[in-house]
Amino acid sequence: MWVAGPSAVLVALPWVASGRLPDRLATHWSGDSGGPDGSMPLWAAAVLPALVWVALALLALGLVRPRGSAAAHATLAAGAVFLVGAQAGVVRANLDRTDWHRAGSVNLAVAVTATVAAAVAGLAARAATRNGSTPAARPAGGAPGMEIPAGETLVWLSRTANPWLLALAALTGAGALAAALAAVAGLVAPPWALMAPLAFASLAVLACSSVRVRVSDRGLEVAFGPLGLPVRRWRAEDIESAYAEHRTPAQVGGWGYRLGGKGTTVMLRAGECLVVHPRRGADFAVSVGDAERGAALLNSLAARAR
Structure with missing residues (x-):
């Protein structure tokens, strides 16, 4: 799901706005002038980022995950956020342009996306580290009390998660993200009346899901x-x-x-x-x-x- 979801978003963003985009999209900008200096046809601009994401995700799952779950989570989270944000910036820069040479700048979009991706990577790594810790050995004994030997420290850990609440949090979060991406790409005005309740519901349900x-x-x-x-x-x-x-x-x-x-x-x-x-x-x-x-x-x- 994590591989397929961002892939679908990366492909869908240019196609949804295809009626307001030129035949070729500016996809590369000069570091000196800041103007566009490279382009791709719409289909390539939609498919190539998705292929890059799939390759990155498979690499993270195949190589990074066996060496550390936190690194895999951080790589997947940061990669998805950065590529989806960059794609939204590319679509916005080309929106309502008759020629890709007239595309706007993506400097701000890339800077904001990189910052958000770094923050998300840190949160994902922290979540993986906290949830992946090994519980201490359970002491023998039963309720209502147990004998604790002098000089020893006993710790009891237990964890529960509800997959249905996790799915609901993901669904409402995806709705808020889709509305935000549509606004960032310039397809619609920021739908705050939709984004805010969905984002709040997603965070509230997520906090109660495990x-x-x-x-x-x-x-x-x-x-x-x-x-x-x-x-x-x-x-x-x-x-x-x-x-x-x-x-x-x-x-x-x-x-x-x-x-x-x-x-x-x-x-x-x-x-x-x-x-x-x-x-x-x-x-x-x-x-x-x-x-x-x-x-x-x-x-x-x-x-x-x-």
């Missing part, structure tokens, strides 16, 4: 989304008790971050949930696997901290 829970000497940490942001934290001494409970979306009012009579529930899949009863405030529950072991460790750490 969760990573950590129990350690510091207490409980619940990180949301692929970047692990935002984060909710409870100190060990502020937790009264923890336990595992089976919950369903129907019981808590739906999927995602839910508020109701049972307190706050992060519902990503029906089944076992880690439920925390803090000394102050409402109960908090999150649907993660191995919740009984997490609750047992959290109870022991809370008792020791108090």
Whole structure:
């Protein structure tokens, strides 16, 4: 999907605007004068960037990924953003020109695209690093408590993701991106009434599509989304008790971050949930696997901290 999606966008951008483009598109600009000094027919200007992207993506998946997931994610994210942004800049520069020699400048578009691509690469690498970390070995024992040997530190980690929420976030994000690209290419006026709600919905759903829970000497940490942001934290001494409970979306009012009579529930899949009863405030529950072991460790750490 990641290879095919940007490829489709790269090919579609020139063809969608073909009625307002010259027969040949300016595709190269002089470094000295800043004016266009190279061109391609429309079909080549549409297909060539897509082929470059496919080659880059396959190279990243085949060579970079085995050596490090973070590098692969950064390469794929930056490459897609840069090529799609550059293609939008080329289309905009040629828009409503009768001849490719009269094409406008792409300097600003390239500079902005390169900056955004670098930022996206950093975020993608950070997300891959955080989500790809190896969990610590789980200690033996069961709920409601476990014995922690003197001088030892135990850590419990669990992570859950909902593929349907991830798909919804990708769909709404793609809609916002398509509207933004159409505006950048000059095809339409910036449709803020469409872009803003779609972008907000994509970010909100993405933040609730996955969760990573950590129990350690510091207490409980619940990180949301692929970047692990935002984060909710409870100190060990502020937790009264923890336990595992089976919950369903129907019981808590739906999927995602839910508020109701049972307190706050992060519902990503029906089944076992880690439920925390803090000394102050409402109960908090999150649907993660191995919740009984997490609750047992959290109870022991809370008792020791108090």
